[in-house]
Amino acid sequence: MSTGQETGSGEIEGSPALILRDIRKSYRTGSGELPVLKGISFTVGRGEFLGIMGSSGSGKSTLLNVLGLLDVPTSGEYILSGRTTSRLDDRELTVLRNRRIGFIFQSFHLFPHLTVRQNIEVPMIYAGKKPAYRRMVAARMAEKVGLSHRLDHRPTQLSGGECQRVAVARSMVNHPAFLLADEPTGNLDEKTGTDIMDLFHRLHRSGATIVMVTHNPQYENQFDRTIWLRNGLIERETRP
Amino acid sequence: MSVTDLLILAFHNLMLHKVRSLLTSLGIIFGVGSVIAMMAISEGAKHEALRQIEAMGVDRIILSSRKPPQTGQEATESGNSRNTYLEYGLTHEDLAAILRMDNVLSIESARNTRSVVLSGVTKLDVSLLGVSDGFLDASRSRITEGRWFSPADRNQAVCVLGVDAKRALFPLSRKSVVGCTIPVGRHVFEVVGVLENSKGSVIPGIGSPNSAIFIPEKTSDGLFAGVSVEKLSARGRALSFVDFDTLLVRVADVAYIDHTARRISGYLRKVHREKRDWEIFVPLEILRQREQTQNIFTIVMSSIAGISLLVGGIGIMNIMLANVYERRKEIGTRRALGAQKSDVIWQFLTETVFLTSAGGAAGVLLGYGIAEAVSAFASWPVLFSTDAVLLSLIISAVTGIVFGTYPAWKAAQQNPIDVLRSE
Helix, strand or coil, rough: CCCCEEECCCCCCCCEEEEEEEEEEEECCCEEEEEECCCCCEECCCEEEEEECCCCCHHHHHHHHHHHHCCCEEEEEEEECCEECCCCHHHHHHHHHHHHHEEEEEEHHHHHHHHHHHHHHHHHHCCCCCCCHHHHHHHHHHCCCCCHCCCCCCCHCCCHHHHHHHHHHHCCCCCCEEEECCCCCCCCHHHHHHHHHHHHHHHHHHCCCEEEEEHHHHHHHHCCCCECCCCCEEEEEEEE | HHHHHHHHHHHHHHHHCHHHHHHHHHHHHHHEEEEEEHHHHHHHHHHHHHHHHHHHCCCCEEEEECCCCCCCCCEEEECCEEEEEEECCHHHHHHHHCCCCCCCCEEEEHHHHHHHHCCCCCEECCCCEEEEECCCHHHEEEEEEEECCCHHHCHHHHEEEEHHHHHHHHCCCCCCCCCEEEEEECCCEEEEEEEECCCCCCCCCCCHHHHHEEEEEEHHHHHHHCCCEEEEEECEEEEECCCCCCEEECCCCCCHHHHHHHHHHHHHHHHCCCCCCCCCCHHHHHHHHHHHHHHHHHHHHHHHHHHHHHHHHHHHHHHHHHHHHCCHHHHHHHHCCCCCCHHHHHHHHHHHHHHHHHHHHHHHHHHHHHHHHHHHHHHHCCCCCCHHHHHHHHHHHHHHHHHHHHHHHHHHCCCHHHHHCCC
């Protein structure tokens, strides 16, 4: 970061998308402290496609929450787009989440009563964008994921794969620092899952930074790098 | 998040569950509806009462004679017939004494001759009144045909008809009745004019001017000599002697009307002693009493309105809390996508206020309908005030804010982590 230079969006040119330093997270339970993350450190470079794998109970979900700024670590440092997040309050974290992180959930979490276009617009509403701009960007993003012809449909009229494409389009509207995908193919059949992975590859090739949390080992070869978690620690890192 | 976005979102979410939204706002609809209806009915009644009181004149003190309990009757007997005489009420001496009092500007008088007015053989519900010259103005009536009495009419057999009396006497006449004659007992009167009291006043002692026949005071004194035949029977006659049935006292300064009324009462009590043969009305005082009663009524109504809105509001809060629980996935997703806690609070608050305001508006329409129906069936006068409608709408919105805040706050506390958890 020493050679970094601030850009208009508060991002430092040439810096990694995100840095985690010795992240620890423990929960207070009836029988005392339960450590879930026991010191996680890694860096995600800009334009990198990172996979996070681990069996259940490995701390994957907690790490996802920390990465998504939905949970604050007990100790350690999380630097997102050059900003240290540990001292930010809920309001600032929400703004950062809105502008810097593109969420993609396993079960899509689209709003069933809104059209595809309106669903894609939601993060822009919270970013205070004007309706005309929102419509334009939503159309462009829909085109990017191949859903231009579905803009006025509702999620109930779409297939699972199409729903996940809407979610991907929605995640990109505020030009985030990285896309954070939580088991994005978990609710899809194999063929559709492959299609979605292809979509991620396409976005990756066009420069998007992607962090994908999954337990599906067959995707290992598709990531630039894979971090394996076990018992709240990084067990190993692999590259294809 | 802009206001437009909030409103669109609220509308979307409410339309998603139309029946639920309707059921949720029912409490407010009926609460506001009943309040609007009650207000319209009470305002109508109040307006009607005030109109009647005002029609009597706020600068007046009205004195009327009252037939006392049948004691102290003087009776004479000759042969089989037994005549009874009863002398009571306000006298010429009273009039002169009151006229001398401070603050008394003028006094107009009326005496009911208690003559039976017939149309053919049918007895009409019309009274023959001997009145003073200024009675027309004092009774707040106006001439619609012909003229009122002139000084030259004193002692003349002329009359002025009230509009209802005219209709009763000349039911078929479409033309002017001025110049026609009417027989009353052994006398015949020539009609010189017709008067109308458009305010529908009812004057204590003589009733409505519209259903009376007026003759000059002097004529009445000359022809009927202050004697009124009350009853005729084979066994004798019951005669009454009444100087005046009604005195309309006009005061110079309304500010001292109570004081003047007290002095008049004091005088009459002294002179008439235990004979309770007079009554005093101060329209202004009645007006004030009415207003006081009205205020009490308003407080009671407001309490009922408050309770019904409280019940409605609690119902809404209950549903909204259930709503928040049901929509926690949506809330979590919104929070994850960048909705601030305040955005969530505003979203739910807008929905609640939207619901209660729409309920309030529907309630106003319902109340309007109920009041109109009551008015049509019971022929009660109803009056809709813009104030009541505006107040209802404002209170509905405020109810939404008060009872929507807690569910909205609760919604904002939703932890977005919950939705990220893989199902």
